[in-house]
Amino acid sequence: MIGTPRMRLSEKTKAHRADELADKLSTAGLRVTQARLALAHLLFGQGDRHVTADALREEALAAGLKISQATVYNTLNQFHAAGLLRQVQVDQARSYFDTNIDAHHHFYVEEEARLIDIAAQEVDVARLPDSPKGYDVDRVEVIIRLDKSPKA
Amino acid sequence: MIGTPRMRLSEKTKAHRADELADKLSTAGLRVTQARLALAHLLFGQGDRHVTADALREEALAAGLKISQATVYNTLNQFHAAGLLRQVQVDQARSYFDTNIDAHHHFYVEEEARLIDIAAQEVDVARLPDSPKGYDVDRVEVIIRLDKSPKA
DNA sequence: AATTCACTTTAGAATCATTCTAACCCAATT
DNA sequence: AATTGGGTTAGAATGATTCTAAAGTGAATT
Ligand SMILES: [Mn+2]
Ligand SMILES: [Mn+2]
Ligand SMILES: [Zn+2]
Ligand SMILES: [Zn+2]
Numbered sequence: 001m002i003g004t005p006r007m008r009l010s011e012k013t014k015a016h017r018a019d020e021l022a023d024k025l026s027t028a029g030l031r032v033t034q035a036r037l038a039l040a041h042l043l044f045g046q047g048d049r050h051v052t053a054d055a056l057r058e059e060a061l062a063a064g065l066k067i068s069q070a071t072v073y074n075t076l077n078q079f080h081a082a083g084l085l086r087q088v089q090v091d092q093a094r095s096y097f098d099t100n101i102d103a104h105h106h107f108y109v110e111e112e113a114r115l116i117d118i119a120a121q122e123v124d125v126a127r128l129p130d131s132p133k134g135y136d137v138d139r140v141e142v143i144i145r146l147d148k149s150p151k152a
Numbered sequence: 153m154i155g156t157p158r159m160r161l162s163e164k165t166k167a168h169r170a171d172e173l174a175d176k177l178s179t180a181g182l183r184v185t186q187a188r189l190a191l192a193h194l195l196f197g198q199g200d201r202h203v204t205a206d207a208l209r210e211e212a213l214a215a216g217l218k219i220s221q222a223t224v225y226n227t228l229n230q231f232h233a234a235g236l237l238r239q240v241q242v243d244q245a246r247s248y249f250d251t252n253i254d255a256h257h258h259f260y261v262e263e264e265a266r267l268i269d270i271a272a273q274e275v276d277v278a279r280l281p282d283s284p285k286g287y288d289v290d291r292v293e294v295i296i297r298l299d300k301s302p303k304a
Numbered sequence: 305a306a307t308t309c310a311c312t313t314t315a316g317a318a319t320c321a322t323t324c325t326a327a328c329c330c331a332a333t334t
Numbered sequence: 335a336a337t338t339g340g341g342t343t344a345g346a347a348t349g350a351t352t353c354t355a356a357a358g359t360g361a362a363t364t
Contacts, residue, residue: 031360033312053350068314073351087244092322094350095244109287116284124279128296129270135261135298142294144280146287183331185341205321220343225322244351246321306364313358324347334337 016045028082038065039075043085048100050088050115056097088115090143105142118144168197180234190217191227195237200252202240202267208249240267242295257294270296 016024021040022032030036042059043049051059057072076097079085086098090108096115105123107116123142131137168176173192174184182188194211195201203211209224228249231237238250242260248267257275259268275294283289 031311033360035313070315070352071313074313077352089241089244092239092241092247107284107287110290118281122279122281123277125275125294126278127274127276129274131296131298132259132268134301135259136301138262138297138299140294140296142277142292144283144292145290146283147290149286149288183340185331187342222323222344223342226342229323308363309361311358311360314354314356316354318353319351321350322348325343325345327343329340329342330338331340332338334335 016041021045024084028079028084030078030082035067035071036075036078038063038067039072040079043079043097043099048098048117050096050098052094052096054094090115103139105144107144107146109146109148111148118142168193173197176236180231180236182230182234187219187223188227188230190215190219191224192231192236195231195249195251200250200269202248202250204246204248206246242267255291257296259296259298261298261300263300270294 018037018041021037021044024044025032025036025040039056039060042056042063043051053069053072053076056076057067057069060067060072076085080087080097083101086101088096088098088106090096090106091110091113098115100117103120105118105120107118108114109116125140125142128137128140170189170193173189173196176196177184177188177192191208191212194208194215195203205221205224205228208228209219209221212219212224228237232239232249235253238253240248240250240258242248242258243262243265250267252269255272257270257272259270260266261268277292277294280289280292
């Protein structure tokens, strides 16, 4: 399996140019529309993020964008289906969309509804059981649930 | 930390007697009521299970029990709060309640909405990152997502 | 530049799991 | 048997997500 090519820091850090994002959409087989570009800018323009649909909606509104809730959901689902986003399921109430699609794991702080990335190489899953007959491993997820330390 | 004492196979396999279940509830600090006993019988009377609220509701109805949806939810949440059930979050749509409260992991077959237990010793998580300052590990969950093997 | 057409966006309704409310019910105690 | 403090319930409410069907837009074609 070939990993996503690493970007140079300068590319990864600065805001993506519009044509970079447009390329990203086209390459993923999605038409380049205003709504998708605007949301892609919010999602991919500032490093790895974990967002809920509603949080992204509020960001869009705060940024003065006129984008409906349905479009936010449509876009997140399309980006996910196209492999531009990963969906993370840690909370009963809502789902998170992760802009980091490389293999990695998560801390989850339930009290703060906050996800924190763990690089794949930070966790060593040394041994896994065989999959049941007729099934293949799609993905191995490690979720480390955290509590706030009690005040000493 | 002291683990739950293992039962002999004969005890674990056969249906629990009513007084065993009543003890289980009392010990957990829950009053022994008809509804709780009946649901405990369905949940704990047949080995380890992963159930959704709705599935349990249907089982109860099929068994001729007169139990409302609200009571199913109340009871599952109370059993969970009392430590008799674990809640497993793998699917965006609904949550699962797991009668196996020992440390263990899961396979999840999304296509079939089915959870399969993995004994803790079947997975070797050899190395974990340090928790962020001010937070402690509550639980480490490993979820192996499975796909059906393509037909050869 | 106008036309076309498939795809996109949208407001609002619908869905569905879960929770809440407030009235009745029952287990435990006296 | 009366009291009382949960427990149970029907039905309403909530909240995330999806659906509908109508209006808008991107890309290709005249
Ligand atoms: Mn897959
Ligand atoms: Mn805890
Ligand atoms: Zn992540
Ligand atoms: Zn389990």
